[in-house]
Every structure is written in C-alpha cells, then in structure tokens.
Amino acid sequence: MYPQLLIDLGKLNKNLNVLAALAKTGDCSLMIVTKSFCADRRIVAEILKNDAVEYLADSRIQNIASYTDQAHIAGKETVLLRLPMASEAEEVVRFADLSLNSEIETIRLLDQAAAKQNKTHKILLMVDLGDLREGMFYQNEEAILAVCDEILKMRHIRFFGIGTNLTCYGAIIPKEDNLGQLARLAERIQSRFSTTLAMISGGNSSSVYLIPKKQLPAGINNLRLGEAFILGNETAYSQRIPETCNDGILLRAQIIESKDKPSLPIGEVGVDAFGEVPHYEDKGIITRAILAVGKQDTNPDGLTPMDPGVEILGGSSDHLLVNTTGSAYHLGDTMDFRMDYGALLKLFTSPYVTRTYR
Numbered sequence: 618m619y620p621q622l623l624i625d626l627g628k629l630n631k632n633l634n635v636l637a638a639l640a641k642t643g644d645c646s647l648m649i650v651t652k653s654f655c656a657d658r659r660i661v662a663e664i665l666k667n668d669a670v671e672y673l674a675d676s677r678i679q680n681i682a683s684y685t686d687q688a689h690i691a692g693k694e695t696v697l698l699r700l701p702m703a704s705e706a707e708e709v710v711r712f713a714d715l716s717l718n719s720e721i722e723t724i725r726l727l728d729q730a731a732a733k734q735n736k737t738h739k740i741l742l743m744v745d746l747g748d749l750r751e752g753m754f755y756q757n758e759e760a761i762l763a764v765c766d767e768i769l770k771m772r773h774i775r776f777f778g779i780g781t782n783l784t785c786y787g788a789i790i791p792k793e794d795n796l797g798q799l800a801r802l803a804e805r806i807q808s809r810f811s812t813t814l815a816m817i818s819g820g821n822s823s824s825v826y827l828i829p830k831k832q833l834p835a836g837i838n839n840l841r842l843g844e845a846f847i848l849g850n851e852t853a854y855s856q857r858i859p860e861t862c863n864d865g866i867l868l869r870a871q872i873i874e875s876k877d878k879p880s881l882p883i884g885e886v887g888v889d890a891f892g893e894v895p896h897y898e899d900k901g902i903i904t905r906a907i908l909a910v911g912k913q914d915t916n917p918d919g920l921t922p923m924d925p926g927v928e929i930l931g932g933s934s935d936h937l938l939v940n941t942t943g944s945a946y947h948l949g950d951t952m953d954f955r956m957d958y959g960a961l962l963k964l965f966t967s968p969y970v971t972r973t974y975r
Contacts, residue, residue: 619871619951620910621971622964626663628865632849635860636825636842637669643828643840646816648672648696650843653958654866655965656680659974665691672715674698674841678705682712698841700743700751706730715739715777719752721764724774731773739777740768741818744802746795750786755798758805765806778816779803780839784823790853791824793832800836823853844958852958868920868954868964870908870937875948878905880940890933904942908952911935914967919960923953 633649640647649664651657652675661684664670673688674696675681681695688695694714701709701716706726709716711734718724718740731738742764745752753761768776781799783791796819803817819837822845827833844850849861857863880900889895891912910932911917917932928940939952946952956964964970 618971619869620908620914620964620969621869621973623867623869623953624657624660624972624974625862625865626659626974628862629660629847630663630667632846632858632861632865633664633667633670635849635858636845637667639825639828639858640669640840643833644838645819645828645833646671646839648674648818648839648841649846650698650821650841651675651680651684652677652698653843653847653962653965656683657965657972658683659972661687665693672696672839678708678712682708685712696741696841701727707733710734710736710738713738715741717741717743717751717780719743719745721767724764724768724771728771728774737773737775739775741778741780741816742768742776744779744781744799746781746783746789746798748781748783748785748787748789750782752781755802758802761802762806762809765810769810769812776812776814778814778818778839779806780816780818780841781820783820784852785821791820791827793827793834796820796824796827796837797834800834803836822851825851825858826853826856847961848958850958864923864955866956866961867923868910868915868956868960868970869951870910870954872906872946872948872950872952873909873936874905874907875941875946876905877902879903895931900940900942903940904944904946905930906939906941906946906952908937908939909935910937910970914970915956915963916960919957920954921956923955927952 647670649670672694676699685695697713697716707730710730727738743752745754783789803814816839817837818839821841849858849863880903881897911934913934926944930938
C-alpha cells in the first residue's frame with residue numbers, strides 16, 4: 618500500500634554507530650530520542666541492541682510506555698523529554714525513569730506519585746539559557762538554587778542533574794559560552810549542596826558539531842539526539858554529520874494522474890484550502906503528475922525528490938503535485954522522496970502511511 622515509508626535499518630544502525638563514536642569522543646552518555654518516528658517498534662528494537670545507548674527518550678509518555686519493559690531488559694533507562702503535565706504524573710513515574718522538569722509544583726506531584734508507587738523518580742532540572750522555551754531562566758540563579766534545595770529534600774525524587782534545550786524555539790546555537798554557563802551552574806549547585814549531579818545534559822542534535830571542534834565545555838556529559846540519528850543532521854547549521862546517511866528513511870508515493878496542463882491556473886486567484894494565497898511561475902504547458910499523499914500526511918515543502926529531474930509544485934490535503942516534464946513517469950508509477958525533520962514527523966504520525974523495512 619502507498620504511500621509508504623521505506624525504512625533501511627542498516628543505514629539507521631550506521632548513523633547510530635557514528636553518533637556512539639562521537640559521544641564517546643565528547644565523554645557524553647548517549648540518549649536517543651524516539652519522537653520523530655513515533656517509537657516505531659522495529660527501529661526501537663535496533664536501538665536497544667546498541668550497547669553505547671544508555672537512554673531512550675520521547676516527548677509522549679504513550680510512546681515510552683510502548684517500550685519501557687524492553688528498554689529495562691536491555692539495560693536502558695527511559696526519559697520523558699517534554700515537561701510532564703500535572704494530569705499524567707502517575708504515568709510518568711510508572712513508565713519513565715527520568716523526566717525533564719522546570720516547575721516545582723509538578724515535581725511535587727511526581728514525588729507524591731512516586732511515593733504511592735514505592736519508587737524513586739529521577740529529575741533533570743531544565744535551565745533556559747536564552748532560547749526561551751522550557752527551563753528556569755539562567756539569570757535567576759537564586760531561584761534555581763532554591764528549587765534545587767527543595768528537590769534534594771524530597772524522599773521519592775532523585776535530583777539527577779540539570780539540562781538545557783537550544784535551537785528548537787529561539788534558534789539559539791549552542792556555543793562554548795552558553796553551554797559553559799550550564800556547566801558552571803552545575804558546579805555551583807554541587808558546591809552549595811555538597812551533592813553530585815550525575816547528568817549535565819547539553820542539548821540536542823544542534824550541539825553535536827561542538828565535539829569535533831573540541832568546543833563542548835568540560836562537564837557536559839550527555840546529549841539527547843533525535844534528528845542526528847534519524848536523518849544524519851546536526852541542527853545548528855543544518856549540515857550532514859560525516860559518514861551518516863540522510864536516506865535511511867524515504868517516502869514512496871504512487872502517481873494517480875499524469876497529464877499535460879498549463880503551469881498557471883486559469884481564473885481569479887483566491888486562497889487555497891489552507892487559507893494561503895498561492896504563487897505560480899509561468900512555464901507554459903508542463904507534464905503534471907499527482908501523487909496520493911498530501912498535507913494531511915506530511916509537509917510538501919520538506920520533501921526532496923530522489924529524481925533531480927522532478928520538481929515539487931505544491932500540494933493540497935490529499936495530493937502532491939509535481940512537474941515531471943521530460944521524465945518517463947506514467948500512471949501507477951511510484952516516486953521516492955527524502956524528507957526533512959518536519960515532513961518525517963508528520964509521515965510517521967499519519968495512520969494513512971504504511972511502513973516497510975529492509
């Protein structure tokens with residue numbers, strides 16, 4: 618059935634091995650994020666085989682619940698990346714060994730849930746270094762220390778470490794100076810409370826580029842990697858990580874119409890089905906193919922045809938339109954596409970896209 622995702626487990630394992638070597642070079646533990654592929658069971662199974670991976674992480678507790686038991690059997694720990702909702706405190710403690718937090722009220726709820734389950738739940742306190750997404754703002758150091766003090770007094774919470782997130786919202790690039798602030802804050806916390814923080818998590822795939830440059834600050838000992846694994850990209854400057862594959866997963870879609878038509882629509886132009894005003898270039902009569910995949914399934918702007926002779930024209934909720942002029946495509950043929958992170962995320966989330974493995 619089409620559309621389908623073609624998943625090359627060998628290429629994904631190659632990416633995983635490259636990241637494992639990078640993490641080792643940077644003296645970092647390796648946390649692989651399963652969010653972008655919705656914790657696909659076959660991909661997760663490959664990750665669990667890799668001894669270098671210590672943690673599996675996701676933003677949805679439902680995804681974590683699908684592999685918690687297998688992860689523990691394999692000696693891995695599970696991590697909730699998105700700040701917990703108050704309504705899911707019990708599930709977080711049940712299925713995640715560690716969660717990222719920034720609100721003391723939520724941590725209190727986790728402590729209560731852990732007490733009921735006779736467990737100890739690990740906390741990574743998030744610090745906002747200027748990207749302005751989650752975390753206690755780094756300039757409010759006394760407030761951070763006050764929260765640390767309360768966490769350390771909890772009976773069913775282990776203060777496991779601190780972390781930060783960069784580039785995902787404010788697009789702030791990890792550097793020696795901002796990540797260095799996180800490392801220095803960790804030192805102050807450990808000194809003030811005579812404690813040891815096991816994890817200083819220095820961000821996501823945008824921090825990877827610092828390792829070969831030997832610019833990852835001392836003290837940063839964990840990286841949370843998703844796009845770097847699934848697409849082989851570092852996300853600070855959108856560059857390929859050397860020796861990784863960016864075609865470990867491809868989209869294959871089938872042509873449902875192929876006809877010669879004008880390149881410009883005829884009539885008064887209004888807004889499309891998504892409330893946007895489209896713009897077109899006059900190329901005369903072209904061969905237009907329609908593929909059975911659309912914006913309900915993916916982001917057409919995030920797709921790149923494997924055939925360089927094909928041009929994406931746009932899409933609607935159910936259709937992808939491409940220019941195949943000069944190419945030998947026919948009705949019923951299929952076409953393959955690489956994808957960016959956003960397009961991939963939607964494809965894995967769509968129930969209308971099947972998956973094949975090799």
